Amino acid sequence: MKSKANTVIHVVQHLAPGGLETLAINMLKFASSTSNVLIVSLDGNKEEAVRNWPILSDITHKLVFLNKKAGVSTNTVSSLYRLFKHIKPQVVHTHHIGPLIYGATAAKLAGIKHIVHTEHDAWHLNNPKHRLLQNIVLKFSRPQVVADAEVVKNQLDSQLSYDRVAVIRNGVDCERFSPDNKNNARTNLGLTLNDTIIGSAGRLEHVKGHDLLLKALPLVHSSVKLVIAGDGTQREALTKMAKDLSISDRVYFLGLVGDMPNFYRALDVFCLPSRCEGFPLATLEAQACGVPTVAHDVGGTKETLCPDTGLLSPVGDHKALADNINKLLSQQSNCSPRRFVTRNNDIKKMVEAYNALSQEEFA
Incomplete structure (x- = not known):
């Protein structure tokens, strides 16, 4: 060199x-x-x-x-x-x-x-x-x-x-992470077109809090499905937890996903249930794709959320997490979080x- x-x-x-x-x-x-x-x-x-x-x-x-x-x-x-x-x-x-x-x-x-x-x-x-x-x-x-x-x-x-x-x-790259056809994204991921889908992305490790999201899912309407992108040492334990909670038929572990913009576009709501974060990129990526986001109030996460469409939950409180997911799913908003990301991030x-x-x- x-x-x-x-x-x-x-x-x-x-x-x-x-x-x-x-x-x-x-x-x-x-x-x-x-x-x-x-x-x-x-x-x-x-x-x-x-x-x-x-x-x-x-x-x-x-x-x-x-x-x-x-x-x-x-x-x-x-x-x-x-x-x-x-x-x-x-x-x-x-x-x-x-x-x-x-x-x-x-x-x-x-x-x-x-x-x-x-x-x-x-x-x-x-x-x-x-x-x-x-x-x-x-x-x-x-x-x-x-x-x-x-x-x-x-x-x-x-x-x-x-x-x-x-x-x-x-x-984040707002040209790469941008809205596109939801049905095409779901088809590419092998997901059904008519379901309501929430998603999360990150390493399958304790710090990322996927176990809290699994505990929240039974408190979300039974028609709602959860897809998780990522892999890690907790995958087997999380799979067992989903079975123990009787939600295995509602949870899809996708492993590492190469096309993350496509993953976000397939979602109705994105969720970041982390126990610890600095300034997360996943919330920005999801919102740049036009997806409203729920997250735990940890680190700098609050600064990444669109104030008009994003919701924060107390760290570790899976019931509050479920409440906020239900709230976002029931809201009808013409406001896209993408504008917030393009302006600030x-x-x-x-x-x-x-x-x-x-x-x-x-x-």
Whole structure:
């Protein structure tokens, strides 16, 4: 890889399906034609990552994998230092605490003048060790910190003594995530055309709260079906829970879905029942496709919901979740949540905001 003007290197922990990782990929795809954007993954290797996440296949020439072993690794700092000295990027952009510790430290040692760090959530700062490490690295590397939501900035302000924090909300590709024919979407997914369908998307892990959504479903009208996109360690347990709740005939586990816009278009209501979130992309993607959304009031989720069509439920309260799902299903509204997303969370506007931040730093 040769040096090129306006080279930006994003450093992430791993490249697997997730909001943070999708954001880094979108920042690569929507970068200006004069920018050379690369993504460095601390964990894993290219072959395995592409196999597990096929969307990476189009950008493999822009990806670097360090295959970091578990635990503390001084070799990772050395590897990043050599990479930065060779490529000479104008900007190193880290995401989350691990990449900050390794990436920002190596960038500072390599003489990179512009370092950006985005915090996608701040729950990890409740850990005293994490808070101490982050404070040390911030004082040493002095990056421009970006919070992806006001709630994240407030958490940073309360947990860290750091004065360079801006807010740039996450964005989604509003051209890709757009309304289209619901019946065609359902046909492509093998779903029936006449059912009322609610849906959820995310890793099948405890933190994503799919068990709470399953508990809510018996309290929703018996004609309503639930489809879930995603996979994870909790799939077997969730399948058993659906059977125990006598709702197996109403629940469809689709596994990983390659065409997510098509998934959202098939829905009448989207639901995000997470127990913990930073600034979720799924709620934005669904609403960009014109789908009204119910979510748990966690992290920056409130900031992602259209105030005219979205509803929030208290975290962990499956009865309130069911009430809000029923409320949305019964509402007749001519207002589309898409307008809210295009105004506030278009990926192109987000990239422009980051570019403007960089220009201010270079000035």
